Amino acid sequence: MYQTHTIGKKVRLLIYILIPILITQLGMYAMNFFDTVMSGHASADDLAGVAIGSSLWTPVFTGLSGILLSLTPIISQLIGANKKEQIPFSLVQAIYLAFVIAVVVIVIGGCVIHPILNAMNLDPHVQDIAYRYLKALAWGMIPLFVYNALRCFIDAHGQTKLTMMITLAALPINILFNYFMIFGKMGFPRLGGVGAGYASAIAYWIITFIALFVIVFKQPFAKYRVFNRVYRISFASWKEQLKIGVPIGFSVFFETSIFSAVTLLMSNFSTLIVAAHQSAMNFASALYMVPLSISMALTIAVGFEVGAKRFQDARLYSYIGIIIAVIMAIIFAISVYLLNGQISKLYSTDATLRHMIEHFVIYAIFFQLSDAFGAPIQGTLRGYKDVNITLVMTLISYWVIGLPLGYILANFTPLEPFGYWIGLIIGLAAGAICLFIRLIFVQRRYKHSFLQNSKT
Template sequence: MYQTHSMGKKTRLLISILIPILITQLGMYAMNFFDTVMSGHASADDLAGVAIGSSLWTPIFTGLSGILLSLTPIISQLIGANKRENIPFSLMQAIYLAVVIAVAVMVIGGLVVNPILNAMDLSPQVQDIAYRYLKALAWGMIPLFVYNALRCFIDSHGQTRLTMIITLTALPINIIFNYFMIFGKMGFPRLGGVGAGYASAIAYWIITFIALFVIIYKQPFADYKVFKKLYRVSFASWKEQLKIGVPIGFSIFFETSIFSAVTLFMSKYSTIIVAAHQSAMNFASALYMIPLSISMALTIAVGFEAGAARFQDAKQYSYIGIAIAISMAIIFAIAVFLLNGQIAKLYSTDTQVRHMIKEFVIYAIFFQISDALGAPIQGILRGYKDVNITLVMTLVSYWIIGLPLGYILANFTPLEPFGYWIGLIVGLAVGAICLFIRLSVVQRRFRRLILQRKQLEC
């Protein structure tokens, strides 16, 4: 990151940070995408099993890895304030925290996954595939969480192109091992959807080792000599990261887990509806990578400017990012409407499943319109280190408004499964509006603080 002095230069810098983040997010998401798509070509049960497993895993991972996102504004503000000597310590504490989180996930997951699956109305085969898929995925938990800490460190320097390259390097390996393990090629056993879990775990290890190599040997990261000194665990540093990260993590968890909750409610429907719903949700998640990436780029840019106490620059980045997100949402909404049949063909060879996917995918258009406003604002607020109110807004919008409304529409109107999607859309829209109001409050408050600081200096 570096200071810019015009809207045009800010737009170019933000886009230069954004594009690699977007490609990186799509690359990370593509692992799950190919897990789902390739499993769907093994059988409908494999598709449903992997979809159920993913729906349980995704909110846990995104929520807990969201805690590690606190490292991005922390380091961005340290860079903006020219306090680089504190950065290696902060990174090492984040790595320690990542390992602890990963171990906790594996231990708790081992205790609760079976009871959760037993509570769902699934066929024995689908339940077995979902359980073994999650068990296979667990082999990659520690490197995956560590990689997220390393990635935040790299991205906070504006070097988002590096994480893009790392992720894209691992993606073909994931696809190749999917092919080997799902379909039993090149001497591997035919594991169906379960093989996708092992393939993803292998990819996570590769990503982490490459990131470590980059941080140790590539400039400007090598100058920090991060691993030359063994730092003790600092609970004070963990407290700082958790104070910012826990609200971020829970906010993301409340947003992503709402989709898993809907999947649990929809398990009463046929395997065809469950498979179609999860396929369409998988595609909607792919579209979400665009506003999410803009959000992450804005955290870096706004955090840098906020750390340097440049109010106007931070505000300009905010509205440039929102404008880009809304423009992209409109373009993709038109594309999805025109190509929903082709999208359905990606996920299944079953005619009935394809027909249902086409119907669900139309609702994904409305998801991305709300996300185009809500997700970037969340990133902006993280740049200001304002995270607690966002947590409350997310909880209320999704769980108190969106899910109950979806349940009523699904169970007491002819909409049935589509009612849940309408409830989610309303929740996302309410959340986006509330976040916009909060952003206005935070920007006014930040401006007052800057003016007061300048008056004191005079």
């Protein structure tokens, strides 16, 4: 990151940070996509087992890894404030915290996975595959959480291209070991969907070692000499990170888990409707990578400017990010509307199912428009380290407004399954409006505080 003096330069810098983040997010999304698709070529039971295991794991991982996102604004503000001597300590404490989180997940997961799967009334073979898939994945949980801390550290310097390259390196590794271990190639045992879990774990270890190598030997990270001394665990530092990270983690968890809840509620409808819903939701998730990536880029840029006490620059970045997200959403909305039929072909050749998918995809357009406004604001607020109100607003918009309203519309009106989507869209829109009001308040507070300090 570096200081910019014109709007044009700010746009260029934000896009420079954004594009690698977007490619990284799409790469991580593709890993899960290939796990599912390649398992499906092993058998229908393997596909179901991996899909169930992923649906249980994804909300937990995204929520807990959200805690580590606190490192991005912490490091960005330290860089902006030119307090670089504090950075190695903050990173090492984040690594310690990531290790502890991973161990806690493994221990608790070992205790609760069986009861959860038993409660789902699954086919015994599918249940066994889901359990063994998660057990295999557990071998990579420690490096996965540590990598997320390392990634936040690298991204906070604006070096998002590096994390992009590391994540993209993991994708062919994951696909290759999927091929070996799912289908029993090159001397490996044929493990079916369970092999996808081991393949992912191997990929997580490899990208973690690559990230460590980059931090130790590549500038500007090597100058910190992060691992040249042993730091004691600092609960005070953990408290700072958890104070910011826990609200972020819960916000992310509320966002991801709501879609799992809707999928479960959708099970009251026909298999055709559930399949169409899942296909459209999969497509909407891919579109969401754009506003999500803009959100992450804004956390870096805004955090840097806030740390340097350039609050007007931070404000400009926030509005540039929102405008970019909205423009992209409008382009996507027009494209999706015009190419709706082609999109449905990606998921099925069945005419009836395709027709249903096309209906759901239209609602995905409105998802995209709401996210284009709300997600960048969340990223901006994280740059200000303002996360508690965001947590409350996310909880209310999804679980108090969106889901109950969707349930009412789906079960007591002719909208039926589409009612859940309308409820979530309304909840998203309400949350985005409230977040925008909060953003204005925070920006005015920082501006007022700066003016008061200037006078004194």
